[in-house]
Amino acid sequence: xxxxxxxxxxxxxxxxxxxxxxxxxxxxxxxxxxxxxxxxxxxxxxxxxxxxxxxxxxxxxxxxxxxxxxxxxxxxxxxxxxxxxxxxxxxxxxxxxxxxxxxxxxxxxxxxxxxxxxxxxxxxxxxxxxxxxxxxxxxxxxxxxxxxxxxxxxxxxxxxxxxxxxxxxxxxxxxxxxxxxxxxxxxxxxxxxxxxxxxxxxxxxxxxxxxxxxxxxxxxxxxxxxxxxxxxxxxxxxxxxxxxxxxxxxxxxxxxxxxxxxxxxxxxxxxxxxxxxxxxxxxxxxxxxxxxxxxxxxxxxxxxxxxxxxxxxxxxxxxxxxxxxxxxxxxxxxxxxxxxxxxxxxxxxxxxxxxxxxxxxxxxxxxxxxxxxxxxxxxxxxxxxxxxxxxxxxxxxxxxxxxxxxxxxxxxxxxxxxxxxxxxxxxxxxxxxxxxxxxxxxxxxxxxxxxxxxxxxxxxxxxxxxxxxxxxxxxxxxxxxxxxxxxxxxxxxxxxxxxxxxxxxxxxxxxxxxxxxxxxxxxxxxxxxxxxxxxxxxxxxxxxxxxxxxxxxxxxxxxxxxxxxxxxxxxxxxxxxxxxxxxxxxxxxxxxxxxxxxxxxxxxxxxxxxxxxxxxxxxxxxxxxxxxxxxxxxxxxxxxxxxxxxxxxxxxxxxxxxxxxxxxxxxxxxxxxxxxxxxxxxxxxxxxxxxxxxxxxxxxxxxxxxxxxxxxxxxxxxxxxxxxxxxxxxxxxxxxxxxxxxxxxxxxxxxxxxxxxxxxxxxxxxxxxxxxxxxxxxxxxxxxxxxxxxxxxxxxxxxx
Amino acid sequence: xxxxxxxxxxxxxxxxxxxxxxxxxxxxxxxxxxxxxxxxxxxxxxxxxxxxxx
Numbered sequence: 001x002x003x004x005x006x007x008x009x010x011x012x013x014x015x016x017x018x019x020x021x022x023x024x025x026x027x028x029x030x031x032x033x034x035x036x037x038x039x040x041x042x043x044x045x046x047x048x049x050x051x052x053x054x055x056x057x058x059x060x061x062x063x064x065x066x067x068x069x070x071x072x073x074x075x076x077x078x079x080x081x082x083x084x085x086x087x088x089x090x091x092x093x094x095x096x097x098x099x100x101x102x103x104x105x106x107x108x109x110x111x112x113x114x115x116x117x118x119x120x121x122x123x124x125x126x127x128x129x130x131x132x133x134x135x136x137x138x139x140x141x142x143x144x145x146x147x148x149x150x151x152x153x154x155x156x157x158x159x160x161x162x163x164x165x166x167x168x169x170x171x172x173x174x175x176x177x178x179x180x181x182x183x184x185x186x187x188x189x190x191x192x193x194x195x196x197x198x199x200x201x202x203x204x205x206x207x208x209x210x211x212x213x214x215x216x217x218x219x220x221x222x223x224x225x226x227x228x229x230x231x232x233x234x235x236x237x238x239x240x241x242x243x244x245x246x247x248x249x250x251x252x253x254x255x256x257x258x259x260x261x262x263x264x265x266x267x268x269x270x271x272x273x274x275x276x277x278x279x280x281x282x283x284x285x286x287x288x289x290x291x292x293x294x295x296x297x298x299x300x301x302x303x304x305x306x307x308x309x310x311x312x313x314x315x316x317x318x319x320x321x322x323x324x325x326x327x328x329x330x331x332x333x334x335x336x337x338x339x340x341x342x343x344x345x346x347x348x349x350x351x352x353x354x355x356x357x358x359x360x361x362x363x364x365x366x367x368x369x370x371x372x373x374x375x376x377x378x379x380x381x382x383x384x385x386x387x388x389x390x391x392x393x394x395x396x397x398x399x400x401x402x403x404x405x406x407x408x409x410x411x412x413x414x415x416x417x418x419x420x421x422x423x424x425x426x427x428x429x430x431x432x433x434x435x436x437x438x439x440x441x442x443x444x445x446x447x448x449x450x451x452x453x454x455x456x457x458x459x460x461x462x463x464x465x466x467x468x469x470x471x472x473x474x475x476x477x478x479x480x481x482x483x484x485x486x487x488x489x490x491x492x493x494x495x496x497x498x499x500x501x502x503x504x505x506x507x508x509x510x511x512x513x514x515x516x517x518x519x520x521x522x523x524x525x526x527x528x529x530x531x532x533x534x535x536x537x538x539x540x541x542x543x544x545x546x547x548x549x550x551x552x553x554x555x556x557x558x559x560x561x562x563x564x565x566x567x568x569x570x571x572x573x574x575x576x577x578x579x580x581x582x583x584x585x586x587x588x589x590x591x592x593x594x595x596x597x598x599x600x601x602x603x604x605x606x607x608x609x610x611x612x613x614x615x616x617x618x619x620x621x622x623x624x625x626x627x628x629x630x631x632x633x634x635x636x637x638x639x640x641x642x643x644x645x646x647x648x649x650x651x652x653x654x655x656x657x658x659x660x661x662x663x664x665x666x667x668x669x670x671x672x673x674x675x676x677x678x679x680x681x682x683x684x685x686x687x688x689x690x691x692x693x694x695x696x697x698x699x700x701x702x703x704x705x706x707x708x709x710x711x712x713x714x715x716x717x718x719x720x721x722x723x724x725x726x727x728x729x730x731x732x733x734x735x736x737x738x739x740x741x742x743x744x745x746x747x748x749x750x751x752x753x754x755x756x757x758x759x760x761x762x763x764x765x766x767x768x769x770x771x772x773x774x775x776x777x778x779x780x781x782x783x784x785x786x787x788x789x790x791x792x793x794x795x796x797x798x799x800x
Numbered sequence: 801x802x803x804x805x806x807x808x809x810x811x812x813x814x815x816x817x818x819x820x821x822x823x824x825x826x827x828x829x830x831x832x833x834x835x836x837x838x839x840x841x842x843x844x845x846x847x848x849x850x851x852x853x854x
Binding site: 165 | 805811814816820827828830834835838843845
């Protein structure tokens with residue numbers, strides 16, 4: 001079921017829009033007819049004759065350039081877009097309000113600055129073919145080349161419909177992707193450069209992993225962490241050096257002897273020594289002993305003999321040695337001194353003293369084992385160590401103490417029976433101190449010994465290369481950790497870029513995917529376009545431009561991302577003439593023919609045609625006369641099923657073709673209008689019975705006495721006068737589209753001579769219309785109704 | 801003229817492609833204008849603000 005067909009019946013008024021300053025349809029095109037006396041013209045039923053001036057199904061509007069056709073076409077665009085964007089105010093009155101009223105066979109449509117568009121029924125229902133259509137939907141583009149295109153390097157591509165815009169959109173998207181990729185790469189490159197500036201010893205990924213493994217405690221005190229890690233690194237480096245030493249000095253290490261330990265010094269027995277030093281005899285015994293000093297053995301032997309033989313006399317001098325059965329005092333004293341116990345005790349004391357003396361002497365002569373110093377130096381060198389044995393030498397104070405004690409011992413030894421005091425406890429303190437040092441010394445010896453033994457063991461087992469590899473791997477990790485500790489702040493900044501880079505790369509990737517989806521859509525649209533329109537376009541073009549061929553580029557139309565670089569296939573067409581690429585050499589007429597072919601094909605495939613209006617604005621101005629006729633026929637053929645058709649033209653020949661074709665196809669459903677302009681543009685309805693506009697205007701001039709002299713009428717009759725003056729040129733000098741030969745014939749026929757005597761009057765009238773008061777009306781108000789009536793009278797009297 | 805971007809936004813199941821397409825807003829923009837939209841929506845970051853990093 002069809003919707004109700006709505007037609008535009010009038011541009012009822014147009015104020016201050018484009019070249020229409022003040023246009024009132026009903027004033028220009030009165031429906032009630034009156035004669036030259038102002039009386040009503042009656043029909044045969046004696047009723048005042050009324051004519052319908054309103055638009056019909058088909059409307060041809062003729063107007064020269066600059067008369068206002070484009071303004072009217074723009075009003076159609078305003079309706080189609082439902083937007084006032086196409087409204088341009090009159091240049092001379094751009095500060096004043098503008099408005100229009102359009103009558104339809106339904107409800108009226110209006111526009112003014114304050115209220116905007118009201119009651120529009122034609123949004124998206126008007127199909128317009130004009131220069132803008134050609135510029136918007138017909139494009140050519142050299143593929144694979146830039147402006148310095150050489151026709152021998154490839155084909156030019158013709159884009160019809162929206163494919164040029166699609167191509168532009170896709171190229172913009174592609175350019176966006178390239179721009180973002182470039183910027184993303186720069187950020188990445190800057191990050192890599194910043195990373196590289198830190199001179200890392202490991203890869204970016206390894207550093208990042210190490211960075212992420214720092215513990216919270218380490219992060220809390222990075223300077224300390226760095227310091228500790230530095231020490232760890234140095235330690236491992238040292239270990240590696242040691243292993244290297246072992247490897248290179250293996251033979252010498254194996255032959256190296258280890259240092260010796262120092263034996264612990266036994267403390268002296270203070271009780272024994274004190275006992276020895278306190279050993280003494282009575283004064284009498286001491287006197288006796290001093291008396292036999294140097295003869296102690298002789299005395300001891302005598303005492304022994306006396307005891308053995310129970311003698312009462314001295315065995316050597318035979319003196320009596322007893323009184324009253326008892327030994328005399330001296331012998332008793334000798335007996336006490338030289339008895340076995342005393343002797344034994346005396347010997348023990350001597351032994352103690354001697355032992356003590358030996359100990360003291362041993363202490364005084366104490367020294368570290370010979371060769372230990374050289375050994376540790378060699379081991380240090382071989383194993384890259386820096387071991388040292390502690391100093392175990394006696395202090396000078398200790399030495400003096402020992403020497404004093406030695407003198408003390410010797411004094412005791414010299415007089416054993418004389419009680420003296422020893423410093424055995426002091427000596428033991430020295431011993432204890434020395435033993436402490438010896439203990440430390442021996443521990444160091446053990447340490448060096450262990451190192452040497454380990455080195456020998458490692459060498460013997462052949463494990464050193466593995467140890468070295470393990471240490472080197474360990475060092476690598478330690479250095480890595482040291483690096484991330486030391487440059488934590490810098491790395492933090494670098495790694496923070498990671499999120500940015502990932503996000504950007506993701507966006508670039510998604511843009512690529514988006515591009516692919518859009519590209520596929522354009523391909524599909526082009527396939528559909530070819531399938532729907534191509535044969536129709538070809539058919540139309542073969543009528544307008546026989547021999548001109550359109551070819552779909554490539555067997556599989558596609559959008560090529562490489563366009564502008566090396567691609568040569570897009571969703572477009574090639575134009576050939578006699579099998580040669582002709583797009584580069586297309587004339588304006590051929591380009592217009594292609595555009596019109598496409599538009600007509602487009603009309604052919606439109607749906608709901610009866611709901612839509614078609615508008616042609618000078619569709620053939622670049623066509624020759626043959627093609628104008630064909631265009632008129634094709635336009636009417638395709639447009640006949642649409643709700644309404646408006647054809648604007650400045651071409652009288654095309655106007656004639658259109659009227660002829662429309663008469664044939666639509667009969668009384670077509671109307672004809674002139675668009676004229678003097679101070680303002682205006683649409684003038686012309687009834688069929690007036691063969692030419694000139695005769696109809698002259699008829700109006702003859703009836704001017706019955707016309708009310710309003711400002712509007714001054715404008716309307718000024719337009720008519722100006723138009724009739726133009727007829728003089730056409731009739732007497734030839735039409736602009738006439739052949740030169742025809743113009744010469746016109747001159748030869750003498751038509752020109754009739755003008756010569758009237759040149760002054762013609763000039764005066766022409767000046768009045770174009771630069772005189774009429775041209776400025778109503779801007780300066782210099783023209784009056786009587787004045788224009790006078791000028792029209794002059795024109796009529798010319799008799800041209 | 802068919803709005804291809806709206807079509808893709810409507811049809812794609814890839815949420816990230818959809819989000820990027822929505823940020824571009826319209827294909828009737830220059831690459832620079834589209835880039836500005838992507839930056840404004842946070843889909844593209846020209847450089848990181850180190851001071852804001854923790």
